[in-house]
Amino acid sequence: MANSRSGDSMLERFVRILSAFDATRSSMSVSTLSRRAEVPLATTYRLVDEMARHELLSREPSGEVRLGLRLWELANRSSPAVDLRQAAMPFMEDIQSVVRQHTQLAVLKDDEVLIIERLSSRGSVVNQAKIAGRMPVHRTAMGMALLAYAPNHVQESYLARHPEAVAVVDAVSFDFRRHLAGIRKRGYASFDGRVDTDTTGLAVPVLGKHGQAIAAIGVVLPLGLENLPAIVPVLMAGARGIARAVGELPD
Structure with missing residues (x-):
């Protein structure tokens, strides 16, 4: 997977986005997610859109995002x-x-x-x-x-x-x-x-x-x-x- 200008791969950014959710923050705005994952905001928006399409993340009515049900499903198989x-x-x-x-x-x-x-x-x-x-x-x-x-x-x-x-x-x-x-x-x-x-x-x-x-x-x-x-x-x-x-x- 191609690296970004900063040298980290998209897979690394993907993992950091998922890891940003923990017991204290189960949902958050995309901007907060960007800061916690240390991923540029524009890239975070793009990855969140892709991950939401695959149900790895889900969007709340408030606009916040959380881990998706499919992620739980895959992990439990x-x-x-x-x-x-x-x-x-x-x-x-x-x-x-x-x-x-x-x-x-x-x-x-x-x-x-x-x-x-x-x-x-x-x-x-x-x-x-x-x-x-x-x-x-x-x-x-x-x-x-x-x-x-x-x-x-x-x-x-x-x-x-x-x-x-x-x-x-x-x-x-x-x-x-x-x-x-x-x-x-x-x-x-x-x-x-x-x-x-x-x-x-x-x-x-x-x-x-x-x-x-x-x-x-x-x-x-x-x-x-x-x-x-x-x-x-x-x-x-x-x-x-x-x-x-x-x-x-x-x-």
Whole structure:
């Protein structure tokens, strides 16, 4: 695909336009989209017209644009995330029937926690995680479970890119690497009030054949009401069931 005068291809611009939509901005004007995607306004108008014709974007009566239904359709026909979600759903439902708060599934993606699925009960505690949304690794139990069971070079690369991770947890004496080792030793991660002050996050890794996390399954509970000795085995059983369902348990 031909490059623009700035050197980026139309495909790169196409991807930037799609990536401009996130959990905080599900729709926007074309001019806002142009700024967020860093694509010239005239080019943005042209690409939006083309993408709308193919239903990859849709236009609101207000003139704003949002991601189109066909994009969702294509993404859900076949993808690793869909396969993982489908395999995990029965086990997530079992966990949710026990905790009756929030149960969620996530993977590690581009130094962030990508939420694949979330189940919630009526009246459950506040939870900022959204399906297809992203959260910081070092502020979430799921992120720490994923990172703890990642290869050493992934951990070191993450810390090199995010030196603030150590200070976020404890500005004085926190040993991030030792904390990751502790998660590996006990098999789960737990954070109190890192995202929302009145909640506890608890998560375990879904381990692949080589002992590395292919996903994490976790719960968000009211702070002070959690019962870790009872909930951890439920999560671990669910994680093992998911691994078996996707063919990741050792033969």
